[in-house]
Amino acid sequence: MNPQQVYDLYRKDPLQDMWDYSPMLRDVAKGNILEIGARGGVSTAAFLLGVEANGGHVYSMDINPDCATLYEGHPQWTFIHANSGNVEDMRKAVRQFKFDGWLDILLIDGDHSYDAVCRDIGNWVQWVCKGGLIFMHDVDPQVSAEQIAAWGWVKDEPRRAYDEFVAATGWEASILPGRFGMGRIVKGQLSGIDSHSKSL
Structure with missing residues (x-):
């Protein structure tokens, strides 16, 4: 399915974990975007629809190689x-960025x-521009501890x-x-985490 089809499909399911946020992600999407964790591609679809309208490129990082087929061939993905x-994987990822900023x-x-969340913050916030947006999902889940444990x-x-x-x-x-x-989170200025290099 293409991004619009995926977006429309999951807008019909209020229990889907991105249901509350997909319209917002679509609205703000522009420029260079990195999502850590792609799974079924719901947030990816929202971001792609946004950059199709506003310009930009979406990078989706996941440990599951099957995610490569989600929107294979999309020119902005x-x-x-x-x-x-993982440091070695981080180096590999950075080399795939199609931008220098x-x-x-x-x-x-x-x-x-x-x-792991702390590592992701430490590794990737440095790449976000001042005034850029940092989103962290699942920080206030309104579901049972048993259900969350079932998710691991x-x-x-x-x-x-x-x-x-x-x-x-x-x-x-x-x-x-x-x-x-x-x-x-809107990124402000903090000395010491605002440098990055593709030569990692």
Whole structure:
């Protein structure tokens, strides 16, 4: 299916975990976007529809190689088969970036363990431009602990990483309402994390 078909399909399912946020992601999507965690391509579809209208390119990183077929051939999409927290994979990912500047949007929605979320913050926030948007999914899930355990992650770990990061930076931040909670952070200036290199 193409991005519009996927977007339309999942707009019919209020239980889908991106249902509350897909319209917003579509509206803000422009420029260079990296999403960590692609899975079924729902957020990817929203981002792609946005960059089709507003210009830009979407990079989707996932450890599942099958995600490569989600929107294969789309001129504004690059799939990166990588573990976002692995240094060698990070180097491989950076070499696939088709730009020399900064990311405009970062979505962190990969491994939900506290350590992994912190690694994603540490590895990838440095690529976001000042004033760029950082989204962190699943920071306030309104579902049972049993359901979350069935998915293989601990309920409060993404939220703890989010809260600590916001407290440490002091950047403008809010949690968008919805069944799973989406953290939204506007990147400010912080010396020491605003440098990056494709020669990693």
